[in-house]
Every structure is written in C-alpha cells, then in structure tokens.
Amino acid sequence: MVAEIEPSNIERSFLLESLEKGIRVDGRGIYDYRTLKISCGPTAGLVEVQLGQTRVLARVSCEVTRPFPDRPTEGIVQFNAELSSMCAPGFDSSGKPSAQEVAVTRMLERVIRQSRAVDTEALCILAGEKVWTVRIDIHFLDHGGNLVDAASVAAIAALRHFRRPDVTVDGEEAIIHDVRERNPVPLSIHHTPVCVTFGFFGEAMMVLDTSLLEEQTQVSSFTVTLNSHREVCALNKAGGIPLSPGQIQRCIQIALAKVDELNEKIQEAIKQ
C-alpha cells in the first residue's frame, strides 16, 4: 500500500519563508478562499463541490423507518463519510480509520446532526411508528487540502437541494405519494451551518483554507462553524499549538465575513 507522500524539506521551508512575508505559495492572499464551485446534480440531493483541487460529493436519500423508542416523534438523520484511497494515497478504507479520518467524520457529523440543522420533528409521519430517516453520504473524490470546509458546504447544499416524497396522514393511515403523482417537498432546514478552517504555522502566522501542502506543514488547525444568522455553532481545535483568546476572536471575525460569501454561493447554486 502506498503510504502518504510527505512533502520535501524544500517545500516546507519555502512555504514558511513565504508566509513570513505574507505570501502564499499559490499566490492567494492569506484570508482568501480558493475558487468554490458548487454543482447541484441531476438528482435532487446530489451536490458536488470543488474547492480548488479538493472535490467532495454529497448525496442525500431518505426512507421510512421506525423511530427510536426514546424519541417517537422525531425523524432520524444518519451521516456517513469515508475517506478512500481515491482521494489521496494515504487513506486506506480496508484497515482501521486513521486519526485524521475520524476527526473529519466526527467534525462533519457535529455540524450536521448536533447543530440541529435539519428539523427532525418535521420528519415524523406517524408518531411512534413511522418516521423519515434522512441519510447523507459524503464521498471524498480528491484531497487538495481542507476537506472539512468543502464537505460541510456539500452536505448542507445537498440537504437544501433534496426533495422528499409528499405524505398525507389520515388518522392512523399514512399515504406516501409517488414523486410522479405529487411534487416532492423540501426538507425543513432551520439554518445553514458552514465550516471555516484556519491553519496555523506558529508565531502568529495563520491562513484560511489550507491547500494540501499547507495542511501537511501546519502545526495547528482551528475550525469555526457559523450560520447565516451570524451564530457560532461550533468551535473545533484538536491538538496543535495553543491559541490565545485574541487569536480565536480574530478567527471568528474573519469567519463571519467569509460565511456570508459561502452562503451566497450556496443559495445561487441551489436556485439553478
């Protein structure tokens, strides 16, 4: 199996040298995102996001199941993300998931599920018996750095793009209409959380939207999850060098500005 290809010493030192002068290796500004392209596929709920070289595909599907016994009036949101060797040589789907894979998957699960972006009460058909289970599958097609941001945009755009079959409840009976009979309805989404990730290189050098080389060279990374109502949904920092409260505040301010741009792009893409 091919292990992850580490960058050479020259690449690392050139990157740090350029960053000290405020220049990034691909010519971007330190707080610039790469070109973000969102394409909502032919099927409802299929979205592919390209963030520079990084490509992620999100797919939403639903089916009718029994609810959890302790939550009879809520639908279920299931989340699945796998990093395979298609996106980078270091990932191996056959063995145990590596620490990075687990971190990315857990981060996305928090963003979608625990931030309660999807209204699960609206997914109930018959309390205690039938509810919708919404399943989100994320496939990473190419790892060009910053998988989390690209995947969070893909997941939330797919949820907003998705249409589920319409249901009429008549007492104890529920009729699920075929999509050809009645137009399918969108999911009820409370808010649109997106992740904004920063990379740190020590001594107050910080960039937004790390490319693959920057991600392999960074000493710390920090993700802020915000929605369009300017609410912070989650902060995530796993290991790495310590950050001061001032730095965290600055990151949040920058993220607030960026989240508006991201949300606009998502809106535009879904309309088409």
Place this chain on the structure above:
Amino acid sequence: MANVKVVLPGDIVDTQSDGEAVLRLGPGLVQHNDDIQATTGGVLHASSDTNQWWVGSNRRRYVAAEGEPVVGVVVGRHGEGYRVDIGSAHDALLPLLAFEGATKRNKPNLAIGAAVYARVAVANSMMDPEIECVNAHTGKSEGFGELHAGFVFRCSLGLARRLLSASSPVLAALGAELAYEAAVGVNGRVWVKAGSPEKTILVVNAIRNSEHLDSRQCKQMVKELLDRQSL
C-alpha cells in the same frame, strides 16, 4: 495538419511493415501474437528512420524508464544507499557512491526529506528502480545532485516532457524577464529557484498555467503575470 491517428486501448495497429525490418515498440504498444496492440489511449507516432512506433499520451502516474531525469525526495536511508520517492509504484534506490567525487571515506550526507535531481539508471518491471546522481561513464555530476532552497511542485507528465524540449515557450518567455533556475523531472516534478519567494511563485504559476496554452498564449500569459506582479 498531417495524418494524426488516435488510438484507444485494445486497438490493433497496422504498421505496414514487411515482416523483415526490426520494428521497435515504444511506450503504449505491445506485441500480441502477430498483432501490435495499443495499451494506452493517445496519438500514434512513428519515426521512419529508426522504425520506432509509440503512443504519446498524457498522464500523471510515472513509470520509471532508464536514462530519464527525475526529481525525487529522500524517504529513508539504509545500508548502501538512500530510498527515494520518485512517484513511481516503488521507491527508487540511490546508492551512496553514485555521487560525484564519492568514495568509501567521503560519502554524501542527505537528510530525510531532501530533494535530489537524478538520472534513472536501472528500471524494469521486475526490480525497484535505481537512480544515480552522477554520469557513470564520466564521473561528473552533470547537474544532478541534491537540490537546495527553491520550491518543488507537481505537473502532468506531458507538460514535464514539453518543458524539457529545447524550445519550451513558457521557460523562454520567463527567462527573457527573470533570472531563475529550474530542474525538470520527467516524473512530473519540477524544481524552481528564483531570486525571491515572489519571483519563484510567479515562475511556478506560469509553468502551471502553460499546460494547455500554445506559444503565443504562453508569452501573453507570462507578460500578464509579470505586469500584475510589479503593480
């Protein structure tokens, strides 16, 4: 445009040979019983004087072939040499004595993660490839050896080959305005060093952009990059 023949994998190629002259098959062609079959998709080329046929195609995965210059990264050291990653399926071996002026007493000391420019000495499908930083006949390094400072980036194999040809438009256009050094590896890796980080990044971006541009567009693109930089 002359007759350009495009082949797909599996196509039988008719070389119109009379069965007497020796036919040499290059990359992308393989002999199957009495037929010659293409194994990759691309444009069929033939050189009439050496009677050699091959399929030219662009890809990103490198397969080591003897005599080619490559840029590699040292990933380990063991016994008699270094293990170097050159992007092929297996890491290459770089013997400790394959450097200019190396003797048993005076061996080079490369760090893990160092970048080297080397020539492929041995490459076949049954062994790990071997590379060397010296010309085995003359004993001179001829430009090979460890690469210091600068930056290394990846590109497609087709672009790397075009850069190595004598008349690469993008390198000529850049050379007219900037002073820079570059080492191009046929394995799709290029090392660039210019006076300052900004200039190096400009050269890197210019080479990356030139993948699908012809020579006039290359000159235009380089001019635009330089103008934007000096503003």
